[in-house]
Amino acid sequence: MIRFLARRFGLALGTLLALSFLMYGVLNIAMDPLDDLRSSPSLNREALMEARIRQLGLDRPWWERWWQWLLDVFRGDFGEAWRSGQHVNDMLVGAIQTSVQLVFSATLIAVLVGVTVGLVSALRQYTAFDYTITFVAFVMYALPVFWFAVLLKQFGAIGVNDYLNNPVVNWPALLIVSVISGLFWAGALGGNTRRKLIVFGVAFAVTIGILAYALLSGWVENPRLGFVGVAVLGIAAAVGMTAVFAGMQNKRALYSALATAVVGVVLYMPMQYFFYYVPMSDLLALGLLVVAIIVGAAVGWAFGGPDRGVSIRGAVVVAIVQAAAIFADRVLQGWQLYVNASVIGGRPIATIGSQTPNLGGDYWITQLDKATHLVLPTIALVVISFATYTRYQRGAMLEVLNQDYIRTARAKGLPERVVIVRHALRNALMPLASVVPIDIITMIGGAVLTETIFSWAGMGRMFVNALMLSEIDPVMIYIMITGALAMIANLAADFLYAIIDPRIRVNA
């Protein structure tokens, strides 16, 4: 194992070194630091050029400059963006934070939604649902993100903001959305014609009911979850989790999930006082989440009986849902204040940037501001990466469903839910171990196009700007970081796979 690690590590270091040498050479040709002076009309043009050549050391051969750069990097000095005189070390911290903030939730949502849809698509193989999902995935795969982002800005942000200023309900659109929702659920849940019709009817009615209520009661202008919303979410999560992962006949799992939901609902009012008196911070929020998970686990453990694992898992998920709901509820309580703030001016959905400058306000307002800035780029990123996960997971699930052990499980008379969830799903999720770590680790590299379109000052934007301005240091650091991350990610993925799949042995 140590030999394997050492070998991989050595290879990675060598590759990085070669990469830095080659890229420095290519960038040396590609970049023209004198471009603005070449067309400059000033009389002392030659002198200015001379001065810049001296400043950047362009009179020395590039490999000498590369060596100097390498020594500096090993000393922890990443150079500077010479046009603005900014130090790259200082730029990096903010850029990485911004990129992670942008890509984190998008990656999470894309994995969850893409994997779920891919699984269902595999279960309904060769049905209209499957074909539709395949088609939609292909379309999303072909979608250029910069084009889609402009559409989002126009119809998403400007449309919603206009609606908030002048609420006129668009009934045909509402109807179309509800019909699509009905068709989706009918296709996803499958069954015979009668069952499909019932599912379609229920999904259609629920969707149009919720949408109409939200629009007509003024919920959209002043969104909140409130006590009732938190309670409904908790119970729905409890029932849903139990139905899928434990089975409704497992009363212990059901009761532990429901009890956790009740704990969350009971804690709703005390938490309001807590939020009122205690100033909030990210660290405290994380701490509260950990407390919620512990409480969930404890409830599951107490109820669990002989089969504790299932109950604990369900209760923990419900606890997370409840914690998130209470948090979101508190954030939304600042909505009116936020929308009416002078810098927002009644147009809350932002189209550019990662935050509103000079907003002021407490922790909760800042969170809300972050969220409104995250909405559009997150949708854009989720839509374009959805296709990859869906196709990948569909393929993995089909592969598993063809295995002999699935036939055995069916043959010994296990209920379909147990066959799918316990025998198929677990094995079908294994290939994700070679994809998800890579996506999570490389997200520090940011999203070049999305950051450019939405003007987020992240890593990708730093790279594009520096490349455009012919500043070699930030570009080199970006290349080194993405390269190193890609290698670490691949190593992590191989490792994780070897751990969860005993059939795979790591050898040097």
Next chain:
Amino acid sequence: MSNQDPRLDPRLGAAPDDAVTDDLSAEEHGRGEGVGEAKEVEGLSQGQLVWRRFIRHKGAMFGLGVLIAVMLLSTLTMGIGPIPGLWHVQNFNSPGDVLNGGTPTLQIPGLFGGTTFAIGEHPFGQNNIGQDMFALVMKGVQTSLFVMFCLSAIALLVGVTVGALAGYYRGVLDQVLMRITDLVITLPVIVLGAVLGKLVGILPIRFNATPEQTLAINNNMPLILSVALGLVLWTSLARLVRSEFLGLREREFVDAARVAGASDWRIITKHMLPNAVGVIIVNTTLLMSSAVTLEAALSYLNFGIRPPSVSLGYLITENQGAFATRPWLFWWPGLFIVLLALAANFIGDGLRDAFDPRMRKIPSARQMRLATHQLPADQGVPTAAAGATAASEKSGASETDGPTKEER
């Protein structure tokens, strides 16, 4: 099926199943196994088999149709090379008088409030200096198609050569070539592409080119850019061909060829490459779809094609600010990018299914049910089960090595 000598049927002993299929003569491919398969084995070469499966794939046919239609449209209207096309605006970069605020004259009944079908003077509208958007978009489509084919050809050439050499010779050569592949694959395609795009854009200055030479370089930008990007996108193909070759070189027919005294070159080109052709074709097609979006993305970042050449990505960049006032400038270029990438993807998907030996003609779930209902009750159940296993034969394994989207 019924007119075939049963002794020629490769699935000997499958008689009960055959009897069932005969009831189904109403629907030629109504069943998972049976009719289609027997026909497939009847004296067909591998190529014919693949072709038959391919033209039966509806998605692939749809993609092929769209691709051919778009190609025809763009060449007929804007000409090709020195040959002028039929469209009245041939000099696509020339400004004109802005008619009616540049509103598109294309009318389709029922869409965008159109009542009759009319093409008019400027079907896709005009921009603020009166350039005809239709001519620009069609020229952009030509550029994208050119980049798509040129880039894939280069990536194909490099990828197959590297993969074949590494897989066939193994040893030191394999190590060296694979380390080079690792080097290229480490960086995201868009990052490497942006650097190379910047490099291509600076060529006139580096060569101290005269204005005429600069113009010549800029006019040939699509070619130069596709060569540069082709040198980035070959890596996945090289890895796939290598792993294919590592398997093939252990096979008996390769040993036989070697014993017969065939040269390495002959073994690689005549004996091994034809056996790897499925992997190569499928992945090249999928590469084409990434090529379209990659070119558009780079042109969007200003590291790609720039005037006087026109590309779809460049048109989007130029017009994205005008969306509120002139949305038509924005709609069409994006729509054609989606169309081209989608078509290439569908063709690639169809090819993958066609080359997959596990692939059978799969009836839809509805057809399966219909077939089951039409059968006598006692035979209905077992054949439905047989159909289900046939349907599940198309495993998703091959889909996991599908494309991953890098341009985000």
